Amino acid sequence: MKVTLILPALTEATSPFWRPIKYSLFPPLGLATLAGYLRDDDEVEIQDEHVERLRLDDTPDLVVIQVYITSAYRAYRVADHYRRRGAHVALGGLHVTSLPAEAAEHADTIFLGPGEDTWPQFLSDFRGGCAKPVYRSRTRTLADLPPVRRDLIKRGLYLVPNSIVVSRGCPHVCDFCYKEAFFEGGRSFYTQTVDAALAEIERLPGRHLYFLDDHLFGDRRFAAALFDGMRGMGRLWQAAGTVNTVLLPHLLERAVEAGLRSLFVGFESITPANLIEQRKYQNLRRDYAAAIRRLHGLGVMINGSFVFGMDADDASVFDRTVDWAIAHGIETATFHILTPYPGTALHARVASQGRITVRDWNLYDTRHTVFRPALMTAGELERGYWRAYRDFYRWGSILRGASAHADLLPGARHLAYAAGWKKCEPLWDLVIRMKRAGTMLPVLEGVLSGFGRLSPGGRRPGCGMRAPARRPLTPHV
Numbered sequence: 001m002k003v004t005l006i007l008p009a010l011t012e013a014t015s016p017f018w019r020p021i022k023y024s025l026f027p028p029l030g031l032a033t034l035a036g037y038l039r040d041d042d043e044v045e046i047q048d049e050h051v052e053r054l055r056l057d058d059t060p061d062l063v064v065i066q067v068y069i070t071s072a073y074r075a076y077r078v079a080d081h082y083r084r085r086g087a088h089v090a091l092g093g094l095h096v097t098s099l100p101a102e103a104a105e106h107a108d109t110i111f112l113g114p115g116e117d118t119w120p121q122f123l124s125d126f127r128g129g130c131a132k133p134v135y136r137s138r139t140r141t142l143a144d145l146p147p148v149r150r151d152l153i154k155r156g157l158y159l160v161p162n163s164i165v166v167s168r169g170c171p172h173v174c175d176f177c178y179k180e181a182f183f184e185g186g187r188s189f190y191t192q193t194v195d196a197a198l199a200e201i202e203r204l205p206g207r208h209l210y211f212l213d214d215h216l217f218g219d220r221r222f223a224a225a226l227f228d229g230m231r232g233m234g235r236l237w238q239a240a241g242t243v244n245t246v247l248l249p250h251l252l253e254r255a256v257e258a259g260l261r262s263l264f265v266g267f268e269s270i271t272p273a274n275l276i277e278q279r280k281y282q283n284l285r286r287d288y289a290a291a292i293r294r295l296h297g298l299g300v301m302i303n304g305s306f307v308f309g310m311d312a313d314d315a316s317v318f319d320r321t322v323d324w325a326i327a328h329g330i331e332t333a334t335f336h337i338l339t340p341y342p343g344t345a346l347h348a349r350v351a352s353q354g355r356i357t358v359r360d361w362n363l364y365d366t367r368h369t370v371f372r373p374a375l376m377t378a379g380e381l382e383r384g385y386w387r388a389y390r391d392f393y394r395w396g397s398i399l400r401g402a403s404a405h406a407d408l409l410p411g412a413r414h415l416a417y418a419a420g421w422k423k424c425e426p427l428w429d430l431v432i433r434m435k436r437a438g439t440m441l442p443v444l445e446g447v448l449s450g451f452g453r454l455s456p457g458g459r460r461p462g463c464g465m466r467a468p469a470r471r472p473l474t475p476h477v
Helices: 029-035 069-084 094-098 100-104 118-127 194-203 220-230 251-257 272-277 288-297 317-327 345-352 378-392 395-403 408-423 425-433 437-451
Strands: 002-007 043-048 062-066 088-092 109-112 134-136 167-169 189-191 208-211 236-241 260-268 301-308 332-337
Touching (some): 002 069, 062 069, 094 100, 100 109, 288 301, 301 317, 301 408, 332 378, 332 408
Parallel strands (some): 002 062, 236 260
Antiparallel strands (some): 167 189
C-alpha cells in the first residue's frame, strides 16, 4: 500500500506573514507517529509544506492530511485534488474535530479526536475494503504506542528536529484553549509510561530535545519520574509548563538537573479579571514575579506567552504588559490576539453575544481580530499587538531586560540570545532557504551547553528558544 501523509502550510509562502524561521522549527511528529502503525512493506512518505513544495503528482492509495484552522482551506484543496485522482483521503486534527461536517465534504474518512485508538482500526478496515466515513476517539491510552517513524522525517530541513511528545492534552480547562474540543468524549490528559518515554528519548541523536507537550509537568508523579530517569543522559531540553507547577517545591529542581534550559510559560494576562473570565484558574493568586525569580535562579530562560483582547483589556494593556515583561527580565515573549476557535467555550460565549465578526479561517491565526473586543476597537487590538512585538524586541528593551538580571552572566545570555534570535532573523532565513537548517543544531547545542555551566554566583544559566505561534503538533490524525 502506498501512503502519503501531508501537513499543509499553516501560512502559505506567498503570504506576507510567512516567516521561514517560524515554520521550520519542528517536523510533523504527529504524522510520523501515525506512520509507525503501518506495515514494513507499505510505501510511506511524509510531506511538510512548511519546508518543501508538495508534489501532488503521486498516485497513493491513501492520503492522510492533518488539518489546523489556518491550513483548512489549503488542506481541503489538496484533499479534493487527491480524491479526483482516485485516492482515499482521510482528514483529522483540531479543525476536523471542531467542524466535522465542513471537513467531511472534502474527505472519504474523517477522524474526530486523538487517533491512538481509531487509526489502527481504520487501517484494518481500509485494508479490508470497509473503511468507515467517521472514526471517533473514545479510548484514551498511549499503551503499546509504536516507535515514531523518525526515518521518514527530513531532519536537515528543521531547526529543532529532536521534538518529542510524551503526553496528550492538559489537565486544565481554559475557555480559549482548542484542547477541550479536541478531547471531548474521553480523557483530556494522559501520559506514556515513563519507560516508554525514556526509550523514545534514547532514540534521539545529539543532546538537544524539545518537548512539545501542552504541559509536560501536568502529571507531577510522571514528570518527577521522567526527570529522574533523564538524569545522567546529558540532554539539554526545552518544554512548556504552568506558573503553578513552577512554584511547586522540588519538581523544577529535578527538571533542571535533568537538563531543562528554557520553559514556555503561559502567563496569558497580568489582569486577574481576565484569568477568571477565561477560567485560567491555575494562574490565579500565583505570584508571577516569584515564578520568574525561581526559574531564573535555577538558570532557566523564559518564553512568556501573553494574550491580548480579553474583556478586561483596554488600549493600555499592550504597554503595561510589555513593560512588565521587560522589567522582569523575560528573555523572549510570544504575543497573541485572543481568538475564539470553533468548538471552544470562548467561541460559544462570544458567538452567543453576537460578537463574531470574521469567519475566514485563514484569519484565525492570533494575528487578526475576528471578534468585537469589549473595551477597544478591532483596529486598536491589532495595532497594539504589532506594537507589543516591536517594543519588546527593540534594542533598548533587550538591554533593559538583560539589565534586570542580578548577575552578569545571565544578563549577557539574555542579551546574546534575544539579539541573536530576533535581530538576526534574516540570517536564519537565509540558512533555511538554503535547506541548511539542520546544520545549526550543533550551534544550538553548543549555546545550551555553554550557558548550562554554573555561573560565579552559583546559578545555572540556561538558554531558550521562542516557541512558534501555532499550537505544538501532537500525534493526532
